[in-house]
Amino acid sequence: MLAAGADRTLPHGATALEMPAxxxxxxxxxxxxxxxxxxxxxxxxxxPEMLREPRARRTRACLSFTADPEPEHHARRLAYAYITPPEAPCRADPGPFIRRVFRTLALDLPQNFELLPPARRADATVRFRTLDFREAALRRQPFVLEGVTVKLLREQAPAVRRxxxxxxxxxxxxxxxxxxxxxxxxxxxxxxxxxxxxxxxxxxxxxxxxxxxxxxxxxxxxxxxxxxxxxxxxxxxxxxxxxxxxxxxxxxxxxxxxxxxxxxxxxxx
Known part of the structure; x- marks a missing residue:
């Protein structure tokens, strides 16, 4: 047993859960x-074979055409916002809650993002002014306010699992x-x-x-x-x-x- 004042490995009062096999x-x-x-x-x-992950862990789409730079630049500024738990009341109108989350938990990040209609089964689509702003927001995650989590993803497969x-x-x-x-x-x-x-x-x-x-x-x-x-x-x-x-x-x-x-x-x- 750890002595009082010893290095803590889990929060006070928490119960350690079973480790994965x-x-x-x-x-x-x-x-x-x-x-x-x-x-x-x-x-x-x-x-190379020792850096190549099993196919199940590297789902990617390969497209054989030259991307138009303008739409590609637009897409690289988007993030898809998913709100949990599913019964959270703010999901009915997620925009004001997402802005409040940024004003409360990430006031140092630019607040001039746009909220677009939801896509890819997300609750909202967030368009940042630059790619760097989007990446900064992604690194700041998770956003948890009043027991509700807002998770931002760069992209999501059609079969979304909350x-x-x-x-x-x-x-x-x-x-x-x-x-x-x-x-x-x-x-x-x-x-x-x-x-x-x-x-x-x-x-x-x-x-x-x-x-x-x-x-x-x-x-x-x-x-x-x-x-x-x-x-x-x-x-x-x-x-x-x-x-x-x-x-x-x-x-x-x-x-x-x-x-x-x-x-x-x-x-x-």
């Missing part, structure tokens, strides 16, 4: 390294490259399987020694892979393999106040 988790996800980041000093060579991100996971990313130990880099490499709510500040003060510990909000802990394989896309197969350990799993209700404010795990410990 190792066989239920995907072997790995591949995350391309954006922003011309050079390969980590500890990167290794991986053949989900609720009911689980919080404390995870440790082992042997994480020092070159990408930034908030943006960590969030980008975790985005494939969860929303980063918090990053342990200790990983920045000892970047070559400490594991990167994160708190993730997600639909199902079984989505967390055993490894994140960072592909540097340099033409030489340079990649960094980051093992992912699940430390604790608990229900999201233990990580939010009644008013929807997130309760820090690491900073409060």
């Amino acid at each position: 190792p066989s239920d988790r995907p072997a790995f996800v591949t995350c391309p390294s954006y922003g011309n980041v050079p390969p980590a000093a500890t990167a290794v060579h991986l053949p 989900v609720s991100s009911d689980y919080i996971v404390h995870a440790a990313l082992r042997d994480y490259p020092a070159e990408q130990r930034t908030q943006k880099g960590i969030e980008s490499n975790c985005f494939r399987f969860g929303f980063v709510l918090e990053i342990d500040p200790a990983c920045f003060t000892a970047p070559d020694l400490a594991a990167v510990r994160v708190v993730l909000e997600l639909e199902d802990p079984r989505e967390i892979p055993h490894e994140v394989r960072i592909d540097y896309c340099d033409g030489h197969g340079s990649a960094k393999v980051v093992p992912v350990e699940i430390v604790r799993v608990w229900h999201r209700s233990h990580s939010y106040h009644a008013n929807g404010q997130y309760i820090p795990l690491f900073q409060a410990a």
